[in-house]
Amino acid sequence: MARPSLGSVAVGLALATVGEALRIWASGHIDKTRALATGGPYAHTRNPLYLGSMLIGLGVAVGSSSPWVVLAVAAYFAAFYPSVMREEAAFLEERFSERYRGWARQVPSFVPRLWPAGPRDSRFRWSTVASNREWRTVLALPAMAALLYLRGLIGR
Numbered sequence: 001m002a003r004p005s006l007g008s009v010a011v012g013l014a015l016a017t018v019g020e021a022l023r024i025w026a027s028g029h030i031d032k033t034r035a036l037a038t039g040g041p042y043a044h045t046r047n048p049l050y051l052g053s054m055l056i057g058l059g060v061a062v063g064s065s066s067p068w069v070v071l072a073v074a075a076y077f078a079a080f081y082p083s084v085m086r087e088e089a090a091f092l093e094e095r096f097s098e099r100y101r102g103w104a105r106q107v108p109s110f111v112p113r114l115w116p117a118g119p120r121d122s123r124f125r126w127s128t129v130a131s132n133r134e135w136r137t138v139l140a141l142p143a144m145a146a147l148l149y150l151r152g153l154i155g156r
Contacts, residue, residue: 001064001066001068001069002064002065002066002069002148002151002152002155003064003065003066003152003155004063004064004065004148004149004151004152004155005065005152006149006152008062008063008064008065008148008152009063009145009148009149009152011062011063012059012060012061012062012063012064012145012148013059013063013141013145014059015055015056015058015059015062016055016056016058016059016060016063016141016144016145017059017141018055018059019051019052019053019054019055019056019057019058019059020052020056020137020138020141021052022041022048022051022052022055023048023049023052023053023056023134023137024129024134024138025040025041025048025124026040026041026042026048026049026052027049027128027129027132027134028040028124028125028126028128028129029041029042029122029123029124029128030042030049030122030128030132031122031128032132033095035122036092036095036096036099036100036103036121036122037122038103038107038118038119038120038121038122039120039121039122039123039124040120040122040123040124041112042107042118042120042122043107043116043117043118043120044107044112044113044114044116044117045107045108045109045110045111045112045113046085046089046103046104046107046108046109046110047085047088047109047110048112050081050084050085050110051110051112054077054081056137056141057073057076057077058070058073058074060073060144060148061073061074063144063145063148064148064151065152081110085109085110089104089109099119102118102119103118103119106118
């Protein structure tokens with residue numbers, strides 16, 4: 001279904017790069033299941049990793065230059081992300097109780113707020129980004145852009 005052009009790949013890569021930058025920022029704050037991440041992007045949205053992943057997915061879809069691919073990716077996120085975010089919220093509330101509830105009252109679940117809110121206790125560390133293995137997604141983005149570009153060349 002993909003019929004990418006140089007322009008669609010460039011726009012898609014830009015969107016995916018914003019998503020990956022958000023994921024890197026979030027990955028530098030999160031110490032999974034051991035501490036509640038509230039600093040950095042977690043002061044704007046409680047789910048910056050999911051938001052970043054959605055931007056990456058939409059970037060790849062836009063890069064494909066197919067409205068059907070964009071629709072399929074959007075439908076996937078709309079179908080699965082709400083329940084995944086509810087499950088994660090329930091886990092975090094159980095694990096971190098009142099601390100989570102106070103943060104959740106101030107910070108939206110998905111659509112980010114412009115100004116940071118909440119306790120902002122976590123700090124960004126590159127070592128945390130590395131331990132969360134975010135490098136895999138960083139490497140995947142240029143590979144995906146190259147594949148889309150090659151698909152565009154082959155499809156001509």
